Amino acid sequence: xxxxxxxxxxxxxxxxxxxxxxxxxxxxxxxxxxxxxxxxxxxxxxxxxxxxxxxxxxxxxxxxxxxxxxxxxxxxxxxxxx
Amino acid sequence: xxxxxxxxxxxxxxxxxxxxxxxxxxxxxxxxxxxxxxxxxxxxxxxxxxxxxxxxxxxxxxxxxxxxxxxxxxxxxxxxxxxxxxxxxxxxxxxxxxxxxxxxxxxxxxxxxxxxxxxxxxxxxxxxxxxxxxxxxxxxxxxxxxxxxxxxxxxxxxxxxxxxxxxxxxxxx
Numbered sequence: 001x002x003x004x005x006x007x008x009x010x011x012x013x014x015x016x017x018x019x020x021x022x023x024x025x026x027x028x029x030x031x032x033x034x035x036x037x038x039x040x041x042x043x044x045x046x047x048x049x050x051x052x053x054x055x056x057x058x059x060x061x062x063x064x065x066x067x068x069x070x071x072x073x074x075x076x077x078x079x080x081x082x
Numbered sequence: 083x084x085x086x087x088x089x090x091x092x093x094x095x096x097x098x099x100x101x102x103x104x105x106x107x108x109x110x111x112x113x114x115x116x117x118x119x120x121x122x123x124x125x126x127x128x129x130x131x132x133x134x135x136x137x138x139x140x141x142x143x144x145x146x147x148x149x150x151x152x153x154x155x156x157x158x159x160x161x162x163x164x165x166x167x168x169x170x171x172x173x174x175x176x177x178x179x180x181x182x183x184x185x186x187x188x189x190x191x192x193x194x195x196x197x198x199x200x201x202x203x204x205x206x207x208x209x210x211x212x213x214x215x216x217x218x219x220x221x222x223x224x225x226x227x228x229x230x231x232x233x234x235x236x237x238x239x240x241x242x243x244x245x246x247x248x249x250x251x252x253x254x255x
Contacts, residue, residue, distance in 0.1 A: 019145025
């Protein structure tokens with residue numbers, strides 16, 4: 001049976017009032033990767049924290065720089081005390 | 083005869099005043115009707131906006147619940163389905179946290195015996211749905227490099243009696 005061994009699509013989930021908005025990129029599309037990197041950097045500048053993992057089911061770890069090979073990123077708005 | 087004694091002129095004036103008054107009353111009626119229709123239109127728009135806002139909020143909750151579901155491990159997911167909360171072990175402190183379905187002060191820091199030491203109030207900024215709040219707390223607490231930094235932002239509150247802790251299944255909500 002044919003199985004796709006590795007995904008070539010990454011996705012970034014950005015938390016917002018709609019639940020989250022999603023940005024995806026394909027590994028063989030440098031333009032999409034550049035756009036995702038730009039969004040990533042702008043969100044980090046706004047104080048967002050980034051968490052990512054190689055596979056969607058893995059536990060997420062914090063990131064400082066954009067890595068397009070990660071399958072899933074979650075961008076969390078800056079933290080405030082309640 | 084009336085013309086002769088001036089009553090005819092008075093009658094004409096009176097009739098003219100009546101006609102003017104009638105015109106003003108009709109104008110008032112038309113204005114009143116226009117304003118009433120405008121008010122009804124505003125009320126209809128308000129109702130549509132309110133319904134749309136409710137729909138948007140429900141959609142947002144569903145989307146954030148999907149994201150949270152993906153971030154939980156199997157045991158946490160099962161616990162969350164059953165009781166509306168889940169436990170996380172702090173990656174650098176080793177502390178045991180219970181994250182409840184709530185927007186405010188929803189992190190319980192637990193004793194070894196399962197009772198609550200105190201509560202924490204810390205969340206992502208902005209208007210994000212409750213399950214995104216919980217997902218953000220989970221991500222920070224289970225990461226060894228950011229857990230302590232996350233805790234530094236938290237306000238510490240006294241624990242609630244267990245019977246005031248709000249348990250519910252999100253799948254039945």
